[in-house]
Amino acid sequence: MDLLENYKKAWNNQPDTEGKRSTLDIYKLAQSKSRSIVKWIFIIGILEFVGLNSLYFFVDIDEAYAEYKKMGLENFIFYSQIIAYGILFYFLTMFYLNYKRISTTDSTRTLMKKIIKTRKTVRNYVLFNLGYMALIMVVVTIASINTNFDDLSNKQIILIIFATLIATLLTLGVLWLFYQLLYGFLLKKLSKNYKEIAKLNEQD
Amino acid sequence: MQKDLENKFLIDFETNQNIAHKICRIYTTNKDAHNDLFQEITIQVWKNYSKFRGDSKFSTWMYRVALNTAISLYRKSTRQPKTQDFNDVVYKIQATAYDDTEELQLKALYKAIHKLSDIEKALIFLYLEDKPYKEIAETLGISNGNARVKMNRAKEKLKNILNP
Numbered sequence: 001m002d003l004l005e006n007y008k009k010a011w012n013n014q015p016d017t018e019g020k021r022s023t024l025d026i027y028k029l030a031q032s033k034s035r036s037i038v039k040w041i042f043i044i045g046i047l048e049f050v051g052l053n054s055l056y057f058f059v060d061i062d063e064a065y066a067e068y069k070k071m072g073l074e075n076f077i078f079y080s081q082i083i084a085y086g087i088l089f090y091f092l093t094m095f096y097l098n099y100k101r102i103s104t105t106d107s108t109r110t111l112m113k114k115i116i117k118t119r120k121t122v123r124n125y126v127l128f129n130l131g132y133m134a135l136i137m138v139v140v141t142i143a144s145i146n147t148n149f150d151d152l153s154n155k156q157i158i159l160i161i162f163a164t165l166i167a168t169l170l171t172l173g174v175l176w177l178f179y180q181l182l183y184g185f186l187l188k189k190l191s192k193n194y195k196e197i198a199k200l201n202e203q204d
Numbered sequence: 205m206q207k208d209l210e211n212k213f214l215i216d217f218e219t220n221q222n223i224a225h226k227i228c229r230i231y232t233t234n235k236d237a238h239n240d241l242f243q244e245i246t247i248q249v250w251k252n253y254s255k256f257r258g259d260s261k262f263s264t265w266m267y268r269v270a271l272n273t274a275i276s277l278y279r280k281s282t283r284q285p286k287t288q289d290f291n292d293v294v295y296k297i298q299a300t301a302y303d304d305t306e307e308l309q310l311k312a313l314y315k316a317i318h319k320l321s322d323i324e325k326a327l328i329f330l331y332l333e334d335k336p337y338k339e340i341a342e343t344l345g346i347s348n349g350n351a352r353v354k355m356n357r358a359k360e361k362l363k364n365i366l367n368p
Binding site: 003004006007008009010011012013014016018019020021022023026029030032033034035036037038040103104105106107108109110111112115186189190192193196197200201 | 210213214215217218221222225226238240242243244246247248249250251252255256265268269271272273275276277278279280305306307309310312313321322323326331332342343344345346347350354359362363366367
């Protein structure tokens, strides 16, 4: 007899009393709160949307607007913000729809794919936001150099460009690292399993 | 209506809870983690129960939801010890009528399964539960042929661990 068939017998004969729960226990468990990674992705995703958008509350809008106006950027800022809010709305809708589509009754592969897709929506939104912030930073720097061109020495201009570059890279770097840690921590197991099952299907 | 559904769920789940327990034993190595995963499986089965249409057997459907929870939704708690707690879960099977040799075999089997990857665990579990390839392939979302190939590999790997 095959070695495993032997073990299979032991498997089939394992008692089913160990850890058996009563109907009341099951009822209580079913009512408790899920702590699945899907829930975490949803919570963290919402926090990311809220967090990124509340950054604007830290900026004195009137003062910033006056500055933009001085540099002749008010139209650029106005329209780019309308576009940015449109894009935010698009990402939020996609995020919610993807989240809703996740179903534990799918096959394992489909389920993992959907979870990863939901996470990627938020990642793309963060990437878009970082890009948008970098763009604003660059445009404002160029505009402020332009406005004050006559008062600035070459050395000062180079210094401003350099400082902006460093600040932009630093902000992007820190956010990227935070992102990697957060999702790396949350989705390490899932990503590994997904890769394994995807590889498995490539062998067709 | 909700009450009816709840009652039906409770009966179905109680009768089939052993599926969840076996999956917990495969995917966790201590009692706390076992209970955590069992709780999450119960929540997921209940949450999706209204989608269960009864065109398949409840147990078939539950295998899928429970395995999905173990593989994709459940995150091991960070304080999960390695194998030293093994005997804590595996399993104070002290049923009196239970054969000694079989108990040892079962312990060895669980220990060996713990060394497999999550996907291999799922394959071996479905094999031990005598599921047909078609069902295994559908549960995991892979082709029939791939289920066969991968199953043979997982079985070989398990044999090598059991009998090096």
